[in-house]
Amino acid sequence: MNLQLFLLTAAALFSVGLFGALSQQSIVMLMMGLELMVNGVILAAVAFWHYQSPASADGQILVLIAFCVMAIEMAMGFAVQIALFRARDVDMTDMAGDLRG
Amino acid sequence: MGSAIFFVLAPVAVLAGVLVFRVDSMVRATFLLLVSFLGVAGLAFLLNSGFVGGIMLLMMTGEMVIMVVFMIMFMMNPGGLMPMKMVHNQRFSACAAVLTFLGLAIVILTVRWPAPKGVAPADVTLSIGEGMMGSKMLVFLTAGVALLACMIAALALATHRGRYDRYGDDLDRKTPDDAARGGVGR
Numbered sequence: 484m485n486l487q488l489f490l491l492t493a494a495a496l497f498s499v500g501l502f503g504a505l506s507q508q509s510i511v512m513l514m515m516g517l518e519l520m521v522n523g524v525i526l527a528a529v530a531f532w533h534y535q536s537p538a539s540a541d542g543q544i545l546v547l548i549a550f551c552v553m554a555i556e557m558a559m560g561f562a563v564q565i566a567l568f569r570a571r572d573v574d575m576t577d578m579a580g581d582l583r584g
Numbered sequence: 585m586g587s588a589i590f591f592v593l594a595p596v597a598v599l600a601g602v603l604v605f606r607v608d609s610m611v612r613a614t615f616l617l618l619v620s621f622l623g624v625a626g627l628a629f630l631l632n633s634g635f636v637g638g639i640m641l642l643m644m645t646g647e648m649v650i651m652v653v654f655m656i657m658f659m660m661n662p663g664g665l666m667p668m669k670m671v672h673n674q675r676f677s678a679c680a681a682v683l684t685f686l687g688l689a690i691v692i693l694t695v696r697w698p699a700p701k702g703v704a705p706a707d708v709t710l711s712i713g714e715g716m717m718g719s720k721m722l723v724f725l726t727a728g729v730a731l732l733a734c735m736i737a738a739l740a741l742a743t744h745r746g747r748y749d750r751y752g753d754d755l756d757r758k759t760p761d762d763a764a765r766g767g768v769g770r
Contacts, residue, residue: 484586484587484590484630486697487692487693487697488590488594489590489594489627489631490688490692491689491692491693492594492597492598492627494684494685494688494689494692495598495601495685496597496598496601496620496624497684497685497688498681498682498684498685498688499598499601499602499604499605499681500601501677501680501681501684502605502677502678502680502681503604503605505673505676505677505680505681506605506671506672506673506674506677506678507605507670507671508670508671508672509610509658509670510658511610511651511654511655511658512605512610512613512670515604515613515614515617515651516605518617518621519601519604519617519620522597522601522620522621522624525624525628525636525640526597526624526627526628529627529628529631529633529636530631532631532633533631533632533633533704534697534700535697535698535700535701536700536701536702537632537700537701537702537703537704538701538702538703538704538705539702539711539715540705540708540711540712540714540715540720541715541720543633543635543636543708543711543712543715544712544715544716544720544723546633546636547636547639547712547716547724547727548723548727550639550640550643551727551730551731553647554643554647554731554734555730555731555734557647557651558734558735558738559734559737559738559741561654561738561742562737562738562739562741562742563741564654564658565741565742566741566742568658568763569744569745569763570745570749570763571763572763572764573763574658575670576672577672
């Protein structure tokens with residue numbers, strides 16, 4: 484059990500989340516991919532704190548900020564989805580491609 | 585003992601994460617995501633971060649239960665009774681994910697990580713509290729304002745569509761602009 488193993492786990496979680504966020508058509512499933520990515524970031528931050536600079540609490544505070552990001556992402560994602568669904572009866576990413584450049 | 589727990593929890597967390605995008609039932613997918621989060625919370629406990637692990641246990645359980653409700657509301661197939669695929673760009677996504685993992689793994693395994701600086705304080709939670717209320721207070725004030733803005737924006741977005749949404753800015757539309765047709769006069 485060392486830093487590398489924890490970071491590899493975190494990288495695996497992040498990659499799986501990336502796959503989900505890129506491949507899912509349902510907006511809720513896409514958000515689950517994003518959550519999984521933040522999950523990997525949290526694990527990496529905790530591992531870095533424990534194995535690199537345990538003396539200061541900075542790593543832990545970074546994790547709390549990641550929780551904050553997760554909560555905001557979830558709330559805003561659902562709010563946007565509800566707004567989209569109410570206005571246009573859309574629950575798939577492919578039908579909401581207005582900003583495609 | 586710690587290693588044994590790690591080698592149980594880490595594969596469980598990753599496998600549950602993979603299964604989230606493999607199962608048909610959306611409810612099962614959400615609970616698998618919860619399993620993944622709980623695995624990471626357990627790993628945080630292993631890393632002497634009981635506070636973070638505890639928050640994660642509580643917050644993720646609540647968050648995923650709310651997510652199940654949204655899943656059932658929005659998915660046409662919440663119970664997974666019919667197998668279905670709801671994916672696009674699958675090959676590109678898989679390539680991107682594998683390349684990301686390989687890139688990160690190469691960096692993780694080749695970098696010579698420096699030795700840890702210092703030792704953890706006896707009470708980690710106390711040091712987090714002192715950081716939050718002391719040197720990192722500005723960060724948390726900003727996060728608080730961001731959360732408040734998020735609450736207001738989420739309410740504004742999710743609230744019921746009003747007459748200006750349905751009849752235009754000057755209320756001069758003949759029929760309301762609704763997503764679902766029906767009702768009197770349509």
